[in-house]
Amino acid sequence: MHETAGVPRRAFLSAVGAAGAAGLAGCVGGRAGARGADDDSVAILAAGSFQHALETGLKPAVDVPIRVEAHGSATVARMVAEGQRDPDIVTVADTALFEDPLSPPWYATFTSNAVVLAYNPETAGGRRVAEAARWYDPLVAGDVRLGRTDPDRDPLGYRTLFTLELAGRHYDDAPALREVVPDRRQIYPETALLGEFETGSIDAAFAYRNMAVERGYDYVSLPDRIDLSDPAHADRYATVSYTLPSGREIRGSLIAYGSTIRRPSEAARSVFAAHTTGTYLDESGFLRRDAFPRYEGDVPAAVRAAVSGDRSEQTAADRTSPR
Incomplete structure (x- = not known):
């Protein structure tokens, strides 16, 4: 399902710019x-x-x-x-x-939250996501400039990997998505991820639902069996994991x-x-x-x-x- 929040794009870009500046000031000055x-x-x-x-x-x-x-x-x-x-x-x-x-x-x-695939309908890659019968096909084909966050730095990063692995199991015709989709060049800071749409650096990004909703971006809602949002599927989520650089293993769970x-x-x-x-x-x-x-x-x-x-x-x- 494709969902769109009704926030004008210009209003979104202004909001991202203001919030990004505030966040940057905090990061630099502590x-x-x-x-x-x-x-x-x-x-x-x-x-x-x-x-x-x-x-x-x-x-x-x-x-x-x-x-x-x-x-x-x-x-x-x-x-x-x-x-x-x-x-x-x-x-x-x-x-x-x-x-x-x-x-x-x-x-x-x-x-709580849900992992979604946000996209920019104003780019060719974003339109491929919007028009795809199976959301993962253009990602596998390399036809989309994808953004995600660093799994070593924030939960969205490793939750993206969890979602991809669960999706690879969920769809009968899907390849091992966790292995074929990720690329280190896709990684951006969480606070700047969707702002990359503004610069034209990416066409789509794995994000939290709230990140797309509050900024007015189009997004693909993923099945609750893979989006880490439904308590009924907590046991399924727990079958995936990621090991941090410290050696600690993080298991999939409800967000x-x-x-x-x-x-x-x-x-x-x-x-x-x-x-x-x-x-x-x-x-x-x-x-x-x-x-x-x-x-x-x-x-x-x-x-x-x-x-x-x-x-x-x-x-x-x-x-x-x-x-």
Whole structure:
């Protein structure tokens, strides 16, 4: 199925330019991880696929100033673990990164996503994807300039490989797609991936559904047996894996975003509540379920109270929670 979000292309390009500039400023200056003596803002270090949603959806929805820095989630985890960044809130696109290397005392799983094949209908390669009876045929034939992210740096990269492997098994007439489609020249940073459409560098890209929806790009929805979005197929997803340079093996699983507060404060809890439950998630194309947010570990009472919106409970929790 081909789906199109109704956002004008010019509006999309302007939004990408603004968000990209903001993200680049954060990456270069490290502002989302730095702390100033008189700084009352909340710093969020987040998965690259969340950058646009945080800048355009969360920021206008809260009263607290927010500073955002975005990278691939594996890079985010490494920067925090190695002490390169010290943000108030950390959000990653794979909760496995909270098991290793971050290991926070608690975190919330709060949204999901799906892997899709986004394409640019204004290029010859993009039109080949749009017109293909089988979406993978032009990729196998090499008729499309494809973009994807680095599996060593972020979950979207290894989830793309998982999707290709699962697709190779799912379609009776497909070759081993994980072996024949990937090429190192296809790799771009997650925060810049879809922006490559603007420069004409690529025709199509494996992306998260939200990345295509919030930017107004056409995309091919993939079967739920391979797009890592459906809990009913979790056992199937677990049959694929990728080994990181560290030697750690990542197994396929349902896409799950996690977030935690590292520097407790009333402002951070307020932002965290909006970040993990706000309607901007739906508007940005993320997938939410009734069970979200789901907590792991020793969650502070003040955090639960902030998320639930219980004023009396929050007041009581604030008396005993660290600030």
